[in-house]
Amino acid sequence: MTSASPAHRDRIVFDGADLTIEAVDAIAAGRARALLSEDSDFIGTIEAGAGFVQRLWQEDGVVYGVTTGYGDSCGVSIPPTQVEQLPRQLYTFHGCGLGEPFSVEETRAVVAARLASLCQGYSGVRYQLLQHLQRLLYEDVMPVMPSEGSVGASGDLTPLSYLAAVLEGQREVWHRGKRLPASEVFSQLDWQPLQLQPKEGLALMNGTAVMTGLACLAIARARYLAQLASRVTALCSLALRGNAFHFDPALFAAKPHPGQVRCAAWLHSDLREGELPRNSDRLQDRYSLRCAPHVIGVLLDTLDFAGSLVTTELNSANDNPLIDPSGEHVMHGGHFYGGHVAMAMDSLKTAVANVADLLDRQLAQLMDPRQNHGLPANLSGAGADLQAISHGFKAVQIGASAWTAEALKLTMPASVFSRSTECHNQDKVSMGTIAARDCLRVQTLTEQVAAAGLLAGWQGVQLRLDRQELSLDALREGPRQSIAQVAEHFSLLVDDRALESELRGTLDAIRRRHWVLYD
Known part of the structure; x- marks a missing residue:
């Protein structure tokens, strides 16, 4: 679709409040740009969850996907020295998607859907990660995301692994009509890759953002x-x-x-x-x-x-x-x-x-x-x-x-x-x-x-x-x-x-x- 000029685009704020289907559609079509709330209460809620996860695993608490393996490997304990390496392992072994990539428009919708979910404040990610997602949308740097490989639970793991990898400067992106290595575009834009923290790889990937955006x-x-x-x-x-x-x-x-x-x-x-x-x-x-x-x-x-x-x-x-950042407890379930x-x-x-x-x-x-x-x-x-x-x-x-x-x-x-x-x-x-x-x-x-x-x-x-x-x-x-x-x-x-x-x-x-x- 033809994008509107930046001066004529609507601004859609991501702050944890309800987002409409029309808002996602507008972002995907280039009629609107995504902004992240800078409200101190919102930021505080997000950071509280990330801080709790950080304290919990450092105090030797058992947190699925942070101090354990994934899926059927949840009984495998991760040594403390390898906890910070685990997010990269997650998106790396899920880098097996096939099929044609989603279009740039479809990918914008996916990224917007993932940002909306993480803004709810229940995912244990840092505000900094939300900023990086918003920056991808705002500057229209979209992951090249294969369309095939998700069974829709445990979330859209394989396609979303390409989003997680791009945040760390890995794999490929669409930028200005070209398919380029993410590292090359990051260098052009003078961006520093984000190093994912414990739980953040899982939070990015273990959700329904692909199907929801589409x-x-x-x-x-x-x-x-x-x-x-x-x-x-x-x-x-x-x-x-x-x-x-x-x-x-x-x-x-x-x-x-x-x-x-x-x-x-x-x-x-x-x-x-x-x-x-x-x-x-x-x-x-x-x-x-x-x-x-x-x-x-x-x-x-x-x-x-x-x-x-x-x-x-x-x-x-x-x-x-x-x-749960206020009650400070971890809730295991199947919302993916x-x-x-x-x-x-x-x-x-x-x-x-x-x-x-x-x-x-x-x-x-x-x-x-x-x-x-x-x-x-x-x-x-x-x-x-x-x-x-x-x-x-x-x-x-x-x-x-x-x-x-x-x-x-x-x-x-x-x-x-x-x-x-x-x-x-x-x-x-x-x-x-x-x-x-x-x-x-x-x-x-x-x-x-x-x-x-x-x-x-x-x-x-x-x-x-x-x-x-x-x-x-x-x-x-x-x-x-x-x-x-x-x-x-x-x-x-x-x-x-x-x-x-x-x-x-x-x-x-x-x-x-x-x-x-x-x-």
Whole structure:
């Protein structure tokens, strides 16, 4: 995404107070910059936890991951002379991630999620460590973090090991569009690596920051998708001479699922009854138009559910053990387990994929002269002399069918594929990170279907306008605005042309949330 200039970015303060999904999304997109609170009480709380951990292990107390080994090795006592070496050992042996690296945007979200969790004050880390995380975000020096290798409990250990290593000047970072050794960038910026203290390597790695950061992005993108899918539906209804009474408020008062009611209201505002010719031969449109609120509404209601779970996770202390700085005791538990994020992402990807299927079916109606009520086959705008060799949106529909099929295939829930691992210590795991990665892939595929649907819907409406079967002045403001916005970069498809660049441009605008759709 294009980043805003520094002077126009919002400032988001990390101080242990609740952070929103929108804030993480803004930081990830470069629309906002992260600041760390300098409040003395906040700093005191953070330092109290770090001080307690320091005293405890120096007094020969037993602290998991500080004076013991990790996981199944928790029964192994660490000699006092090796305690300070243990954090480096942890991120070193976890340096085995594979797969493509997360994008810079995704990595910003991950780092923001980890900083938010550590700011809760239960992780036993120093304020100095928080400063270094904030500096990475503020100066946009992002770890190169492989996307594969986490089972989602004990946290996102392997991908987060790359964050821990970067703080000590190890491994690689993204900086100014280049992939470079962290040591080289630190030297350029005159930064000194941070030496991790006991518990700090574990606190950085043993949490749900990867799945949570990705989930924030998935939710933000899906919120926009729900609005976009509604507008695409409105354009398709106009092109197909649909029945606007299907979205009457009185109808939806009888079945008031909140998201369904919201979507119907958007469509009703776009398609006021009486503006379009009523079809004498049918009272009811096919389901992909008539039931659009019942599909998009499920996504909206799922977003409320998933957003609540992810917001709680984002604002939680989710590593192990937790440190109570006021009561001065260590709490061993399993807050690294990402079950809630896994369920949120498994649910969300299903709802999103259903929207892809809905838009694909609308696209099929637009293409087929047996269903599109007088529009040319495949929405070709060619004249009679070229009709025989013109194919319009035929291949675009084929592509949309492929993207939809892949999205639907990926809806298999990841959370049920728990595997016992790590000598059966991690014998039940969340798979939350795989669920989040799947959800983002489904989101990308569905946005591609939406881009195709938007251009095809625009083409269908434009053909009606050219035939004077619709009047632009008679249309409501929302569709009229979208028609004008699409026309800024897309012209009527008359002679066949390769549409890849225009589809990519539309997709880029979708991902930037370029268009304001509904209030």
